[in-house]
Amino acid sequence: MVSDKLSGAAPKRPRLLLVEDDAGVRRSLQLLLQAKGFDVRAYATGAALLADPSSINARCIVADYSMDNIDGLEVLSRLRTRGWVGPAVLITAYSSPTLQERACAEGFNVVLEKPFRDHTLVETINRLSEQEPEDERP
Numbered sequence: 001m002v003s004d005k006l007s008g009a010a011p012k013r014p015r016l017l018l019v020e021d022d023a024g025v026r027r028s029l030q031l032l033l034q035a036k037g038f039d040v041r042a043y044a045t046g047a048a049l050l051a052d053p054s055s056i057n058a059r060c061i062v063a064d065y066s067m068d069n070i071d072g073l074e075v076l077s078r079l080r081t082r083g084w085v086g087p088a089v090l091i092t093a094y095s096s097p098t099l100q101e102r103a104c105a106e107g108f109n110v111v112l113e114k115p116f117r118d119h120t121l122v123e124t125i126n127r128l129s130e131q132e133p134e135d136e137r138p
Contacts, residue, residue, distance in 0.1 A: 013039040014129055017061040019049045019075055020091070021068065029062070029121070036122050046070030046078075056084050060129050062121070065092035065099065073106045080107055087128035091116070 016038040020026040023044065030042040041058065043049040047070055061079065063072035070078075076088050088108045092099065095113040103111045110124050 013037055014059040015039045015041065015057060016125065017049060017055055017058045017063075018042045019044075019046055019061070019067070019072065020064040021045060022064075025064075032118050032122070033062075033125070036126075038125070046072070046075040049075060050078055055079065056082055058084070058086060060087050060089070060125055062089045062091060062125070065090055065103075066094055073102060073108075076106050076108060087125075087131065089121070089124055089128070091121075 014037075016033055018026065018029055018033065018040055020029060020042070021044055026042050026044065030040045033040045041049075041052070041055070043052070046063070046067055049055055050070070056079070061076065063075050065072040072090050072092075076090075088110075090103045090108045090111045091114055092111065093114040095111060100111050109128055112121060112124065
């Protein structure tokens with residue numbers, strides 16, 4: 001087998017879903033995560049993410065909590081109903097113990113309170129992305 005370096009093929013970048021309704025925050029996070037090696041699919045609404053059939057193939061999701069119509073908790077719930085099993089990060093400016101509990105119950109691995117440092121998000125995603133989903137472990 002020829003390695004990617006020898007064949008000239010670029011290594012496959014992990015696909016990451018990002019749903020954030022604030023355009024400036026969404027673009028900043030998208031650029032940051034792309035620079036760190038992720039194939040980022042960014043969406044302004046949960047409905048847009050859920051309408052994309054390729055979303056089921058993502059490795060990880062970063063979802064804003066407070067969005068119009070469909071919040072980050074509902075987005076993950078609907079993805080899980082479709083069989084998606086990847087790790088999930090909820091970002092929010094409205095953190096509380098109750099939200100932490102709800103997020104955990106919905107299947108979020110981590111809740112990050114805004115504002116957060118760029119490296120905190122990147123390190124969290126890298127750590128979660130390295131873990132195998134439970135149903136894929138031997």
